[in-house]
Amino acid sequence: xxxxxxxxxxxxEASIPKELGHxxxxxxxxxxxxxxxxxxxxxxxxxxxxxxxxxxxxxMLQTRGLLRHTNRIKIEEQLAIFMFxxxxxxxxxxxxxxxxxxxxxxxxxxxxxxxxxxxxxLDFFEPPNSEVSQEIREDPRFFPYFLNCVGAxxxxxxxxxxxxxxxxxxxxxxxxxxxxxxxxxxxxxxFHYVLAGWEGSAPDMRVLNSALTRRNKLDVPxxxxxxxxxxxxxxxxxIAPYPGVSYSHxxxxxxxxxxxxxxxxxxxxxxxxxxxxxxxxALKERFPMLMSAPPxxxxxxxxxxxxxxxxxxxxxxxKHDDWIFQMYEQESVLQLEDPMPPLExxxxxxxxxxxxxxxxxxxxxxxxxxxxxxxxxxxxWNDYIRDYAIIDTVV
Numbered sequence: 369x370x371x372x373x374x375x376x377x378x379x380x381e382a383s384i385p386k387e388l389g390h391x392x393x394x395x396x397x398x399x400x401x402x403x404x405x406x407x408x409x410x411x412x413x414x415x416x417x418x419x420x421x422x423x424x425x426x427x428m429l430q431t432r433g434l435l436r437h438t439n440r441i442k443i444e445e446q447l448a449i450f451m452f453x454x455x456x457x458x459x460x461x462x463x464x465x466x467x468x469x470x471x472x473x474x475x476x477x478x479x480x481x482x483x484x485x486x487x488x489x490l491d492f493f494e495p496p497n498s499e500v501s502q503e504i505r506e507d508p509r510f511f512p513y514f515l516n517c518v519g520a521x522x523x524x525x526x527x528x529x530x531x532x533x534x535x536x537x538x539x540x541x542x543x544x545x546x547x548x549x550x551x552x553x554x555x556x557x558x559f560h561y562v563l564a565g566w567e568g569s570a571p572d573m574r575v576l577n578s579a580l581t582r583r584n585k586l587d588v589p590x591x592x593x594x595x596x597x598x599x600x601x602x603x604x605x606x607i608a609p610y611p612g613v614s615y616s617h618x619x620x621x622x623x624x625x626x627x628x629x630x631x632x633x634x635x636x637x638x639x640x641x642x643x644x645x646x647x648x649x650a651l652k653e654r655f656p657m658l659m660s661a662p663p664x665x666x667x668x669x670x671x672x673x674x675x676x677x678x679x680x681x682x683x684x685x686x687k688h689d690d691w692i693f694q695m696y697e698q699e700s701v702l703q704l705e706d707p708m709p710p711l712e713x714x715x716x717x718x719x720x721x722x723x724x725x726x727x728x729x730x731x732x733x734x735x736x737x738x739x740x741x742x743x744x745x746x747x748x749w750n751d752y753i754r755d756y757a758i759i760d761t762v763v
Contacts, residue, residue: 396441396467400448412691415448416455416654417679421686422447434484441469441477449474450481454676457657479668486671489678492685496560496589503555503643509636513748518588519554520595521606522644523572526564527661528669540568545661549673550575552586552594555640557647557693558684559677561586565670572599576606581728593740595641603729604737607744609634629749633741636748646696651680653692 403410404419411419426443429435435443445467453463460471467474496518504510504517525546530538538545546568552561563579563586576596579586588594588605595607602608610630626632652659655676662669683690729737 396445396449396469399466400445403448404444414455415451416692417451417683418687418690421683421690422451424686425682428488429481429484432488434487435480441473446477446481449477450485453478454655454657454672457660459663482668482671482675485675485678489674492678492681493559493561494681495587496554496592498589501555504640510640513636513744514595514640516592517595517607517640518592519552519560520641520644521550521552521576521586521600522597522641522648523548523550523575523599524648525549525568526658526669526673528568528666529661529663530666534666537567537569544568547670547673548572548575550579550586551644551647551677553644553647555643556684557643557650557696558681559647562674562677564673565666573601576600577728595637597638597641602734602737602741604733607637607737607741609637610741610745626749626752629745632749632752633745647680650692650696651676653695654680654683 403414404422408419411417411422415422417425423444426435426447429447430437430443435446437443449463449467452458452466460474463474464471500511500515501518504514510517525540525544525548528538528545528547530545535545538547540546540548547564548566548568548570550561550563550566550572551559554560561579563575563582566575566578576586593605593607598609598611600606600608610633613630613634626635658673658676662672664672684693
């Protein structure tokens with residue numbers, strides 16, 4: 369079993385964050401009781417989820433036999449320890465100060481809860497269904513053009529801690545140690561799929577190819593597709609923007625007018641793809657531990673990413689209007705100031721032929737994917753020109 373005692377102490381403050389809104393009590397049991405019996409805001413602030421959602425998760429983990437009460441620590445307190453660590457990026461010694469348990473006890477329950485969440489994580493990742501998402505159906509910019517779009521795929525880099533001998537592959541193009549994580553998101557800000565653990569130096573297209581060919585692969589329903597940004601190639605099931613074509617995130621009317629179908633397509637495409645930025649922002653807001661290099665074994669660091677995404681989905685499903693989700697449901701996302709190196713790595717444009725060198729698709733399939741993108745762009749452009757012609761006639 370991985371242990372929190374493996375962590376290094378340099379550079380972190382082993383104290384309870386001053387911003388946490390609770391008095392220091394005599395032990396962990398009293399602290400957890402105080403939070404769960406107090407106003408719901410205390411649970412949201414300390415354990416990162418609504419009180420009823422917290423209790424329901426405890427019941428689920430107990431019913432499935434994944435966690436059990438011990439003589440000293442109830443399941444509620446075990447989950448509280450885990451959420452307190454990942455939700456406030458605290459070290460073991462800081463949590464010891466609050467919960468009044470040994471480092472071994474904190475470590476053991478942290479790992480037990482992590483294993484329990486991993487055991488049910490697949491239940492929290494739902495594949496896309498056949499229905500048109502509300503975000504597309506109710507927006508004339510996207511409907512009916514993106515009728516068969518089920519979400520967006522993107523990658524994000526989370527800092528990692530690895531041994532000196534392992535650092536080479538994990539050093540990304542910005543010079544930081546990271547794991548390259550690929551996710552598929554719904555337009556409702558939930559994760560359909562997560563692939564964590566790839567080295568920071570791995571090209572994004574290589575990670576996507578791995579997701580498509582591994583045993584637990586990313587499945588795209590027949591006739592459906594995800595949107596991807598310019599780091600990826602335009603392949604079956606994944607529509608990328610036109611390379612080398614400028615676009616704007618701003619709405620029309622602010623001085624920006626598309627010059628052709630490709631530019632208009634890229635602009636609409638970028639607005640829809642923004643859901644990954646908002647979903648990542650909500651994930652990092654709830655689990656700030658992901659924004660630092662967690663001082664655990666690499667396997668634990670990988671599990672933490674998957675577990676955080678699973679809990680993100682669980683909370684979204686149980687409490688759709690959760691306070692953190694409300695912060696990021698709009699198109700415009702407030703940019704967070706990360707205390708650690710940038711997590712999302714900007715990559716230069718790679719020519720399509722280089723990106724496709726090891727892809728599993730044939731020439732005919734790639735041509736079909738290109739034709740699909742062209743047909744969507746043409747339809748959007750024709751309607752755009754028609755609407756402007758009608759406006760000019762009325763004027």
